[in-house]
Amino acid sequence: MKTLVQRVLGGDKRAAAKLISMIEDDEPGARDALRKLYRHTGKAHIVGFTGPPGAGKSTLISRLIKEFRRRRKTVGVIAVDPTSPFTGGAILGDRVRMPEASLDPRVYIRSMATRGHAGGLALATFDAVHVLEAFGADVVFVETVGAGQSEVEIAKRAHTTVVVEMPASGDAVQILKAGILEIGDVYVVNKADLESAGAMVSNLEQVIPQRSKGWRPPVLRTVASEGTGIAEVAEQLERHWRQLHASGELAVRELARAETELRGALAEAALHRLAAKPATERKLHRALKESPRGRLTSGPWRKSSSAEPALSTDTSPRRRSLPSRRTHDRDDRPSERLYREGEMSERWQAEGARGRSSWSPRRLGSNGEAWRQSSRHF
Amino acid sequence: MIARALRDAGMEVIYTGLRQSPEDIAAAAIEEDVDAVGLSCLSGAHMTLFPRVVQVLKKKGASDIVVAGGGIIPPEDVPKLKKAGLKGVFGPGTPLADIVAFFEKAASGRSR
Secondary structure, eight states, X not given: OOOHHHHHHTXXXXXXXXXXXXXXXXXXXXXXXXXXXXGGOSOSEEEEEEOOTTSOHHHHHHHHHHXXXXXXXOEEXXXXXXXXXXXXOEEEOGGGGSOSGGGSTTEEEEEEEOTTOOSSSOTTHHHHHHHHHHHTOSEEEEEOOOOSTTOOHHHHHOSEEEEEEOTTSOOHHHHHHOGGGGSOSEEEEOSTTSTTHHHHHHHHHHHOOOOBTTBOOOEEEOBTTTTBTHHHHHHHHHHHHHHHHXXXXXXXXXXXXXXXXXXXXXXXXXXXXXXXXXXXXXHHHHHHHXXXXXXXXXXXXXXXXXXXXXXXXXXXXXXXXXXXXXXSOGGGOHHHHHHHTTOSOHHHHHHHHHTTSSOOHHHHOTTSHHHHHHHHHO | OHHHHHHHTTOEXXXXXXXXXXXXXXXXXXXXXXXXXXXXXXXXXXXXXHHHHXXXXXXXXXXXXXXXXXXXXXXXXXXHHHHTTOSEEEOTTOOHHHHHHHHHHHHHXXXX
């Protein structure tokens, strides 16, 4: 009887599927299996796709799957869609745009719900990427939720980031202020048969910065629904992969990637530990009862200063944090009751959820420079 | 509508789109490692298509995935479909709550 790990390494889809589910559910054995798989990973080209909903990310990926299969590559896809913050359920619909692919044994597509993780990805996304690498994928496409401007986590975790835009999705100001436009290695203006495509392309060309030495991000035009421009996108992805190797940038990004993964794991572990203490829950209940609604901070949980009042009225979102959403019975949490009563805005909730990951857009700075510098530093 | 009801019950629903072949559906079910497959057929071809999904899953060693189907299904077909391996068959007018309850049970009854 082969073990799950051996079956994944042998290219068994069902085994890979089971292992990804185990990782998603944080089941015992998942971590052990991942550890064993780890030394079989690290060879695949990880390509992240982000951009506003409806820009055509899924359709583009579906075309690229075919193109990379033509180039005799094994392709893995992780497509992330949002979990409903109210019910915990999700409708994962990216597969609709990727028909026929699952009959090919050298293509593996997996849908994934964010399960409360902010940043456009699920917590399990990159562990799942490792599984697909071990499964034998030469290239792994990761499709983010694509809710707009904050989905930049992908840039820290993929080798190549593709930003998919469409014509008429905003004027030059929108383009400038969106953090999403500073993370791409390749830009794709999809639906390029629309009238304003030319304006979008020239706007982009004016504002996108160079992300790494020796690579000027190209702006490409596609009509994914018809398959136009796809070969050129594939060509540029492969060119960027070669360039990362040639310039030594790959090592820098790999280190930054490892750091992000480690920090994420650490933050997760710390939150689990904190949230597992009954005292945390008691303090949370008390604080919510005592404070004016929606105007409390993480003050009561911080050990640091006794001089600090237990509850302040500071509403700085960065300092708010709630125990991990995952470890509690959904109905039992006071926060959940507040959502139900409509007292808390969705934004508040998003801030709370953001507290779970190590990722903070603030740290990046408005131009992404901080991250670039810190990754060079390594 | 059913997908939405299941989501509202806290499930992750993978929607594969219309007019999928039984082979496509089984392959997607395996890649996604689902607990259950819900089929919908309004064309009258359910007697061939539904059992075929069960067969393909079995052939691929995934007979633990629960298969259910609904649509315009005459009452006399129900026992035949159940005999063919469908765990649930929902004809016209089945209350949504019944369908949700079925899938909840299917998901909790399956072990890895």
